[in-house]
Amino acid sequence: MTSSHTFPKPMNKIAANIVSDAISREKELGIITTKIGGATVVDAGVKTRGSLEAGLIVSRICLGGLASVTLTGVQLDHVFLPAVQVSTDYPVESCMASQLAGWRIQVKDFFANGSGPARALARKPKKLFDYLGYSEQSDEAVLVLETDRYPSEDVVAYISSETKVLPQNLYLVLVSPASIAGSVQVSARIVETGIFKLHSIGYDIKTIRYGFGVCPVAPLHPDPLVMAGRTNDMLLYGGSTFYMVEFDDDEKLRGFVEKAPSLASKDYGKSFTELVKIYGWDFLYKVDPQIFAPAVIAVNNVKTGSIFKAGVINMEILRKALY
Template sequence: MPVPQLIDIAALSPNTLALPMVRQLIGQPERFGVEVHLQDGVTIVDCGVHAPGGWEAGVLLASICLGGLAQVGMHWYDFDGFQWPAVEIATDHPVRACLAAQYAGWQIKAGKYFAMGSGPGRAVVGTEALFSQLGYQDSSKTAVFCLESGELPPPDAVKYIVEKCKRDPTDVYLLVAATASAAGSMQIAARSVETGLHKMLELGCDLGAVKSGWGICPVSPVASNPLSAIGRTNDAVLYGATVHYNFHCDDEQLVSLLPGLPSLSSADYGQPFEKIYQRYGDFYSIDPMLFSPAQVLISNLRSGRSFRAGKIRADILKVSFGLEQATEKS
């Protein structure tokens, strides 16, 4: 698959750029509702496991996950008549920010502990097949990881991560948030651009033609249990996210690519994700083509033309988010 080769440029190191934001979280735990722990020299920041976390912590978590190479902000947005809080991201380094940093591509297993690992530290470890395609490894002495888990990592998991990144424990940072948390919902909603890029990768798109990405996605309300949280956060992207990419290529390539990009191109499209999951019984049996934004817009910098595919499904979002209409007095 055609993937641009990334160069290890110190000024664009996602771990180096993320570190000041990590220090902001650590330096103001009361403000962001986080808890800071030290374990064998490694700094662990609880952003939403036992700590309450919050939306502001979620914005910082998302920014860190993107390796400091994207703008992240909170907004109110109208999703086809459905007004709901949203997170918006924009990046001029989409492959480096979203695939080399943000993509949750590392499954961390140690004993009974499991977490999906994302964030710029993945580019330090560099063992995923994706990094062979990118021809990239971040040489930063700092390694910053974002873990999606309902538990803080135990000592054997921390030791495993340190051994894999081959860094001094004092230079390793682990930020943890459960899916069913405010910060967890926020950082997943901030994956709108990344989700579209990964779909492009699956479709064999030349990612070197993608020059920038801009996305907005509803931030799902915190669910009462892990399965519902997985359902809601997926629905936010599948049925609510709109992304825009600037390309530099031939229009014919975009016309061919675009129909397969939005989530509605999947045979599993059209129901809340929790129902789809329950039908199959496991995550990996679901059609991988489902995991994409609801609506995709592309502008071609070469021709000046723009293209669009997909749509917002406010009806599914309302059901997924458990929205109940209050009875109005006459």
């Protein structure tokens, strides 16, 4: 596995530079910066409106600065939607060691899912980092919190303790899932979603050399629960991925690819936008975990030249999410 010395700087340092640049463009990006417990807190969509551009920046921060995140577009029926395009030459490091929302932060009554390179310092979750063999050292840490409220000083102290980084060198980026930046950064998880699914079915993700994906951005709705449904539908029924891998056995690889898209789940075909109306926030625990995967996965084995593809874009479900 590629270790941290491959990069000119640790992901936390790269991400800290991205945050500093964003802070210098506060008004343009529609973000607010404040200090809590000594840490720099950047609000990209909790008490502020944010912006599409802020969403792209939050996505790049989540990916540790090791991926390109840009806007493109997709045609869904008669609606032309913005879409996020993600490209990375460091798919495992950027997606699994940074972007994955693998740090559940709960301090008293505050809860948030944590993403970003600070996870590599805190090694959350430890089992994944042990498998990846990835670690880095940094006196700065950057963490993205999916939340609808500001963290307390106790939250800052906890994150500082877990990352072993002083509060004054800690950057916390806040994004509400119901904001435009929140919707963008969820869609920007398209490449990571595919890698996580491959990992969950037993594929050795350390053989992945390149990742690319496109996913529609869910239109906004004032109800955060509806937004949770829409953003999941965009990923699972509208997102496409492409990976380059180095793998020894084409037939085994074909088998993994066939199991990788959302289509392979027994719960495929259920609209998350409709499920949230039935189950509320429990919807995440009422479905087969294998459903959490891109709609389409294509894999190029660079050792043999083979390309395997599975899954489809499901227009019927996307219509339910949009109308």
